[in-house]
Amino acid sequence: MAAEPAETTGDQFTRALLNDPESIRLRAQLYRLEAGRKYSALYRQLGWSAAQIAQFETIIEAAATEDLRQQGGAQIKGGAMTLSPEIAAQLERVRAEFESRLRAAFGDAALQRFLAVERTSATRAVAEEIAGRVYFTATPLTAGQAAELVRILDANTPPSDPGRTLADREVDWEHVLAQSQGVLAPAQLTALRAIRLKVELEAKRFALLFPEAKR
Amino acid sequence: MSPGFRFAWIGTVLVLAVAVAMIVREVWQTESAAAALKLATQRREWARDRLKMAEQRLTRAERDRKTAAAGVSVMAASTTATTTDGTATSAAGTMTLRVRDGKIRPEVAVATDPALRALHLQVFDEEFAGIWGSLLQRLNLPEAKVAALKALLRAHEERRLDVTAVAGEQQLELNDPAIQKMRSADGALLAKQTLELLGPDDGKIYQQFRRDLSLQGVITDLAAANFQTSTPLTFAESQQLLTILSANSERMSNGFVRPNAVNWESALAQVERSGALSPASVEAFRRLVADQQVHRQISQRWNEIGTTLGGSITGGLMLPNFPALQPKPWTGAATIPKAH
Numbered sequence: 001m002a003a004e005p006a007e008t009t010g011d012q013f014t015r016a017l018l019n020d021p022e023s024i025r026l027r028a029q030l031y032r033l034e035a036g037r038k039y040s041a042l043y044r045q046l047g048w049s050a051a052q053i054a055q056f057e058t059i060i061e062a063a064a065t066e067d068l069r070q071q072g073g074a075q076i077k078g079g080a081m082t083l084s085p086e087i088a089a090q091l092e093r094v095r096a097e098f099e100s101r102l103r104a105a106f107g108d109a110a111l112q113r114f115l116a117v118e119r120t121s122a123t124r125a126v127a128e129e130i131a132g133r134v135y136f137t138a139t140p141l142t143a144g145q146a147a148e149l150v151r152i153l154d155a156n157t158p159p160s161d162p163g164r165t166l167a168d169r170e171v172d173w174e175h176v177l178a179q180s181q182g183v184l185a186p187a188q189l190t191a192l193r194a195i196r197l198k199v200e201l202e203a204k205r206f207a208l209l210f211p212e213a214k215r
Numbered sequence: 216m217s218p219g220f221r222f223a224w225i226g227t228v229l230v231l232a233v234a235v236a237m238i239v240r241e242v243w244q245t246e247s248a249a250a251a252l253k254l255a256t257q258r259r260e261w262a263r264d265r266l267k268m269a270e271q272r273l274t275r276a277e278r279d280r281k282t283a284a285a286g287v288s289v290m291a292a293s294t295t296a297t298t299t300d301g302t303a304t305s306a307a308g309t310m311t312l313r314v315r316d317g318k319i320r321p322e323v324a325v326a327t328d329p330a331l332r333a334l335h336l337q338v339f340d341e342e343f344a345g346i347w348g349s350l351l352q353r354l355n356l357p358e359a360k361v362a363a364l365k366a367l368l369r370a371h372e373e374r375r376l377d378v379t380a381v382a383g384e385q386q387l388e389l390n391d392p393a394i395q396k397m398r399s400a401d402g403a404l405l406a407k408q409t410l411e412l413l414g415p416d417d418g419k420i421y422q423q424f425r426r427d428l429s430l431q432g433v434i435t436d437l438a439a440a441n442f443q444t445s446t447p448l449t450f451a452e453s454q455q456l457l458t459i460l461s462a463n464s465e466r467m468s469n470g471f472v473r474p475n476a477v478n479w480e481s482a483l484a485q486v487e488r489s490g491a492l493s494p495a496s497v498e499a500f501r502r503l504v505a506d507q508q509v510h511r512q513i514s515q516r517w518n519e520i521g522t523t524l525g526g527s528i529t530g531g532l533m534l535p536n537f538p539a540l541q542p543k544p545w546t547g548a549a550t551i552p553k554a555h
Contacts, residue, residue, distance in 0.1 A: 009525060016520050023520075026513045031539060033506045037440050037499075044443075060540070067539035083537065095540055118542060131442035132435030133345030136352055136450040143443040187344060194341035201325070201334045208324055208331065 011076045018081075019072040024065060031064035032057045041143075042117050046110055055105055063098035067091060122166050123153035130184075130191040139185035149192075152179045166199050173199075323383030326376040339372050340365075346431070350424040352450065354417050363412055364421075371405040423461075426471045430460045433477075437499050446493035455491035456500070479504040 017023055035057050043053050070090040075082040083091070103111045117124075127146035134140055156172040156179070173196045180192060325331045343365050344351075351361055378397045382389050410418040434457060438448040463485070465476035483504045486492055492500065 013521060013524055016524060017517055020516065020520060023513060023516050026509055026516065028539075029509050030506065030513075033502055033509065036502050040440070041443050064539040071537060071539075081537075091537075091541070095542065098540055115542070128439035128442070131447075132439035133342075133348075135435075135438035135442065135448050136349045136453060140447055141442055146443065187348075190341055191345050194338055194345065197334060197338045197341055201331065201338055204334060205321070205324055205331055208328055209319055209321060 007077055011078070014081070015072075015076045018068075018074065018076070024068045024072070027068055028061050028065040032061040035060045038121065039114070039117060042113060046106075046113060052106070056102070059098065059101050059105065063094055063101070066097075067094045070094060120150055120154060122169070123150045123157070126150075126153060126166070126192070126195055129195055130188055133191040133194075134185075134187045137185075137187045139187055141184075141188055145183055145188070148183045149180060152176055152183070155179075171196075171199070320383060322389060323379055326379035327383050332376060335376070336369065336372065339369060343368070347424075349431075349434075349450065349453065350421065353420060353424075353454075354413070356413075356417070360412065364409065367405060367408050367412065371401060374401045374404075422470075426466075426469075427457060427461050427464075429472050429474055430457060430464065430477070433460060433503065436503060437496060440499040440503070441493075441495045444493075444495040446495045448492075448496055452492050452496060455489065456486065456496075459485045459489065459491075477507075479507045 036053075039056075043056075046052075048056070070087055071083065073084075073087050075084070099111060099115075102114060124146070127141065127149050130149070131141040131146065153166075153171065153176055156175045157166070157169050177189070177192065177196070180189060184192060325335045347364075347368070351364075356364070375398070378394060378401065379389065381387075381397065382391065382394045385393075387394055406422070409421055412418075413421055434448075434453045437456065438453070441447055459482050460477060461472070463478040463482040465473040465478075467473050483501060486497060486500055
């Protein structure tokens with residue numbers, strides 16, 4: 001049986017950072033800023049006013065603050081961070097309250113749209129990366145192409161936990177690339193192939209670094 | 216439920232550490248590789264001792280990930296936590312995020328493992344158009360010259376991997392002076408070759424683009440942020456923005472933009488005044504600047520805490536954390552096993 005890891009100076013530092021109210025406040029602000037980008041299309045779809053957007057982002061920031069505050073109770077030892085079942089339960093509560101607040105403020109239909117966007121965050125990130133790589137070409141990625149690409153990626157990816165990156169999911173890239181032929185222009189397909197290779201590279205690098213791990 | 220989980224890590228790397236790490240990737244000196252290797256050998260024993268410093272292991276980051284901050288950086292490196300038994304346990308389990316202390320350094324793995332290296336170079340090939348495309352558009356080169364430029368850059372990338380492999384074999388840090396000298400020699404060779412290929416006028420444009428290359432991330436971020444609006448970023452807008460960013464960036468002695476040293480406030484003021492960008496792009500840039508400012512505040516705060524606890528921090532810090540507000544809160548025992 002492995003010996004209990006000793007607490008290091010780094011552990012003390014990490015614990016101090018995780019529990020520092022100012023750090024938590026700032027990190028929660030990042031979630032708010034990220035929301036502005038991540039959900040901008042949702043804002044437009046729902047036709048939200050500036051006040052509604054601010055309300056939505058305030059709810060996210062408050063919930064993220066509470067979540068990060070709960071994580072501060074994690075055990076930090078030997079360079080490892082461990083969340084106890086009690087903390088996990090608290091995180092579940094925070095998430096449930098977050099969804100309740102959204103439902104109360106914007107209605108169930110808006111909540112379901114939010115959840116749908118959240119579920120496709122990894123595949124939408126692919127479309128965003130392509131958009132960033134081809135914006136200067138004769139064929140910049142359009143919103144319609146992005147939506148279709150996200151649909152193709154989701155159709156060729158087994159259902160799994162939302163939030164997981166594509167490197168952890170078994171995407172059928174051959175089908176994705178084949179089906180994307182009719183949707184994407186050549187420069188966009190090149191960018192998609194590059195993303196596929198990067199996902200593969202990341203997965204293989206992980207396997208090399210952590211041969212004991214099962215994905 | 217599938218057992219694999221991927222966690223985001225937020226880490227901060229101090230200005231000096233980031234600068235040095237990035238400097239390693241660039242060039243500003245010319246020394247022979249042979250002399251550098253000799254020096255590297257002499258430094259081996261010293262380097263081994265240094266590598267034993269366990270606390271520095273804690274700070275080792277995946278330096279190839281995007282850095283994004285002004286003055287200091289907060290690095291969003293990605294790593295993976297995975298259950299070791301292949302099954303998720305009930306909610307009664309604990310969740311652990313463990314810092315890696317493996318013998319294979321992540322930054323060296325791609326350079327030394329044949330399969331990873333081949334894959335990395337494939338990625339290079341496929342990404343060439345996306346990364347260098349805006350330069351190629353400016354230069355409007357014939358296809359043969361584009362192919363020749365790509366070949367030069369690819370050969371340079373291969374040499375970069377070779378030097379990284381040497382660092383791994385010699386147990387040297389990537390910012391070791393010996394490694395830097397090898398990088399410098401490679402950079403000087405590339406500069407000479409590209410100048411010969413492109414000529415003085417195009418060579419000058421190329422050189423400026425290469426020196427500003429780290430700013431391209433801002434451009435692509437902005438393009439990604441507003442491509443679904445009615446006014447997506449155009450090539451002309453991107454050039455205007457690049458000019459503003461370039462003018463508001465600190466530079467190193469070799470002329471390259473100093474990483475994470477954009478004066479964001481000044482750049483934003485110029486963007487707002489210039490009228491060069493659409494309102495949607497200006498808003499996206501404003502958010503990006505706000506993000507940079509928060510990252511900077513976080514780094515400053517962490518530095519303060521570190522100083523309070525034990526003196527100034529050298530090197531970087533990776534802060535383990537589970538992403539907030541996960542739809543399905545973490546369940547099961549998730550550990551990052553030690554690398555071999």
